[in-house]
Amino acid sequence: MKAPRKLIENISIHGIGYIFLEHVSRYTRVFWSLVVLTSIGGLLFNNYVLYQKFNEVPDINVRTRQVFSNKIPFPAITVCTPLFAKHHLGHIYNTSTLLLKKGKPxxxxxxxxxxxxxxxxxxHACSPDLSINLKYHVENRTDKNILKLLNESSLTLSEALINCGFKAxxxxxxxxxxxxxxxxxxxxxxxxQSFKTIFNENIISSDFxxxxxxxxxxxVSVNNPxxxxxxxxxxEVxxxxxxxxxxxxHQDDSVPIKAEKGKFFAFNPYLNESDTKNVCMQIGNIFSFYIHLPNEIMLPMHQEHYVEFKRKREITLAAKSYKVDEGLRKFPPKIRGCYFxxxxxxxxxxxxxxxxxxxxxxxxxxxxECGCVKFSMPRTSDTPICSVDNAECYFNSMMKWPDYQKTNDMFEATCGCLKSCSEIKYEVKYDKISSSENVMFVYNIYNLSKA
Known part of the structure; x- marks a missing residue:
């Protein structure tokens, strides 16, 4: 059945008329048939490519909105003293210049x-070079329980921090x-957060x-705590x-505490310098502190901040909150680039x-790599802890770790550590530094966060 001439002449797609009109030669009709079919095929292929591209890398638009700061938690703050040892190690430091000579057994x-x-x-908590050097001087040790000895020789909480407070x-x-x-x-x-809400307690070693x-x-009550x-x-749940x-x-006194406007946190670090010695030869009596999420323990990849003993430092915190739209749950984590x-x-x-x-x-x-792990790494009770003899191995493995992540093909398959679909990032601003016997850190969150 032939198509009506009037209908064919009114079709807006160029070339269709050459296929169906009677006066067109056979060769012209074949040529335009091929042109039209090729065009339709190219259009379908292009749509398929766009569909595949969207499936692999969705076009995600970021929208910004302000939310009240009490919708996010005040951060966890972890404070570390310099690696000080109490009087147990007093004899070592008269020969500190010798310790700095690398590789001299x-x-x-x-x-x-x-x-x-x-x-x-x-x-074990010193820099790799110094640790490798020092291991030559402990060959006759009799007690290899790292955590017991580290606990006995390091400062207690009351020896390192005084006059702490949150709101009071x-x-x-x-x-x-x-x-x-x-x-x-x-x-x-x-x-x-509590041990029970952070760790899988039936798996993690009792050392934690x-x-x-x-x-x-x-x-905390000022009058009668x-x-x-x-x-x-x-x-705790x-x-x-x-x-x-x-x-x-959630109650106001539950952990993690809400980051409400005007809240402050402060503490006075303290050192009895006559009764402590710096094992790692760190220059100056410098305290380190780390600001991180309340559901994370302090990690080696967290940014380190410093303050010297008898120096007052005030900082202000701002927080930004990021959340991926729930509509992207239908895509696999690898495609959307995060885990819900x-x-x-x-x-x-x-x-x-x-x-x-x-x-x-x-x-x-x-x-x-080493057949053991550093004492602070998450592990089961039967996982070997590296001794001083293995220090060089585990330090080297930690130094090679960033390159391993980037270059090893198996990393993504075995680890697959994508970011979380919801994130909070704390930004630190230093306000001032001054000499003061009454040392105090002040943390304030007063900015609105962005989500």
């Missing part, structure tokens, strides 16, 4: 067995700080029980998450963040 320090034991535990000052810093295990040794954390809070108060109740660490934010049952809550499980930690994922993967890499 013939240098004799004449250390007692006790001093060798304590030095062997402390140097108290003389006992254990009311707001918890002593925790980090790659810098034992440090002190504020506003950190230091994260169990023993004296943290729900709130003893009347305040302690946080119930054993029965998760009341905040990156994806869902705060639940309806519950999409990826970690072995040692209950909640997922990119930092915790990379820390677990770094631990697995170190275990594979």
């Amino acid at each position: 013939e240098v004799t320090l004449n250390l007692s067995i006790e001093e060798q034991n304590y030095l062997a535990s402390n140097i 000052f108290v003389t006992d810093c254990s009311y707001v700080f918890n002593r925790v295990l980090t790659d810098r040794g034992f440090c002190y954390s504020f506003n950190l 029980h230091s994260y169990k809070r023993s004296n943290i108060r729900k709130s 003893l009347i305040n109740e302690k946080l119930d660490d054993s029965n 998760l009341k905040w998450s990156l994806d869902r934010g705060y639940g309806k049952d 809550e519950g999409e990826k499980k970690l072995k040692f930690f209950k909640t997922y963040t990119k930092g915790l994922c990379e820390y677990e993967c770094m631990t697995n890499y170190t275990l594979k």
Whole structure:
């Protein structure tokens, strides 16, 4: 059946008429048939390419809006002293210039067995070069329990911090700080979630029980702090998450505390310099502090901030909150480039963040390379802890780790550490530094966050 001439002449697509009109020659009709079919095929192929591209890399637009700061948590703050050792190691430091001579096993320090034991535990938190040098001086040690010796020789919370407070000052810093295990040794954390809500407690080694809070108060009263109740660490449930934010049952004194306008946090670091020595030969009595999410322990990849003893430093915090639209859940995590809550499980930690994922993967890499892990790495109770003899290996593995992430084809398959679909980033601004006997840190969050 021939198509009506009037209809064919009115078709706007050029070339169709040459296919169906009677007066057109056979060769012309074949030529235009091929042209039209090729055009339709090219159009369909182009649409297919665009569809595939959208599937692989969705076109995500970022929208910015302001939210009240009390919708996000005040950060966790972890404070570390310089690696100080108490009187146990007093004899070592008369020969500190010799310690700085790299790779000199013939240098004799004449250390007692006790001093060798304590030095062997402390140097794990030093720089790699110094640790490798110092290991030659602890060959006769008898006690190889790193954590026990590190705990005995490092400063307690009351020896390192005085007059701490959040909204109000108290003389006992254990009311707001918890002593925790980090790659810098034992440090002190504020506003950190409970052991039960951070770790998979049936898997993680009991060495990490230091994260169990023993004296943290729900709130602090200036007049009588003893009347305040302690946080119930054993029965605490998760009341905040990156994806869902705060639940309806969250109370003002629950951890993590909300970052409401005008809240401040402060503490006075302290050192009895006559009774402490710096194992790592760090220049100056410098305290380090790290600002991180309340559901993350302090990690090696967190930014380090400094303040010197007897120097006053004030900082202001601003926070930015990022959240991926729920509509992107239909795409696989690899395509959208992030994980929603519950999409990826970690072995040692209950909640997922990119930092915790990379820390677990770094631990697995170190275990594979050295047959042991650093004392602060997440591990099971039967995972070997590297001794001083293995220090060079695990330091080297940690130094090679960034390149391994970028160049190893198996990294993405074995680790797959994408960012979280909800993120909070804290920005630090230093206000002023001054000499002061009354040392104090002040943290204020007063800016609105962006989401």
